[in-house]
């Protein structure tokens with residue numbers, strides 16, 4: 194499937210020969226893929242195409258059988274020699290790539306604010322942070338300020354002391370995005386950020402994605418809602434049976450035979 198590969202002028206991410214198998218099943222088999230910096234890229238494809246697994250590979254939740262990826266020319270995947278078991282997620286986050294989950298992973302028995310502050314503390318380890326960072330309190334204050342700003346920006350400020358279990362599906366998606374932004378990612382991977390979200394909030398989330406891209410955050414998102422994909426994306430990548438079968442601008446998708454055969458025609 195090498196023929197569908199489209200070279201980008203300024204890729205933030207380059208995946209090379211990235212393969213993941215579960216027994217006989219090839220979940221991901223991406224020969225080449227480049228993600229253009231500062232753009233919104235949609236990943237589409239049928240259920241089981243490997244979209245989530247691809248995100249898992251990129252963010253260190255799953256180890257590839259083969260292949261590697263490069264973020265801003267910092268290597269990942271199995272070519273990292275220093276870390277057994279792959280580059281940990283928090284290091285990938287620190288390098289600038291953060292993801293959200295298809296099934297949101299907010300912690301229900303914590304408040305919205307506690308969820309926001311969790312990521313930064315958990316990543317480094319509170320004890321370690323204290324020992325290397327005498328200004329721990331200052332850092333905690335700054336994190337809280339940052340969390341307040343993000344919650345205000347995404348309409349969650351009034352709920353900051355509420356348990357996460359009280360949020361709607363859409364609000365949970367927004368909380369995950371807000372929490373991901375605590376790490377100041379350069380590349381944000383959103384796995385179905387619109388699933389289970391009501392139409393009014395979908396419009397808002399699409400607007401937020403566009404705003405983030407305008408501020409220089411590269412966005413890659415998985416989505417089944419084609420109206421949303423066409424609306425917000427600069428570029429679309431179609432996966433089927435683990436492989437990239439097409440790349441196109443959204444306006445050309447509807448005419449792409451491979452995409453119709455694998456996905457749209459269903």
Ligand SMILES: Nc1ncnc2c1ncn2[C@@H]1O[C@H](COP(=O)(O)OP(=O)(O)OP(=O)(O)O)[C@@H](O)[C@H]1O
Pocket residue numbers: 215218219220238239240241242243244245246247295
């Ligand atoms: N941990 C696992 N063990 C075994 N098989 C897995 C595992 N994770 C994913 N798979 C399989 O890999 C394939 C790709 O799954 P994946 O979840 O990446 O698809 P997807 O494109 O995200 O689908 P969806 O649109 O339904 O979210 C599927 O056949 C799935 O059953």
Ligand SMILES: [Mg+2]
Pocket residue numbers: 244245246295
């Ligand atoms: Mg998925």
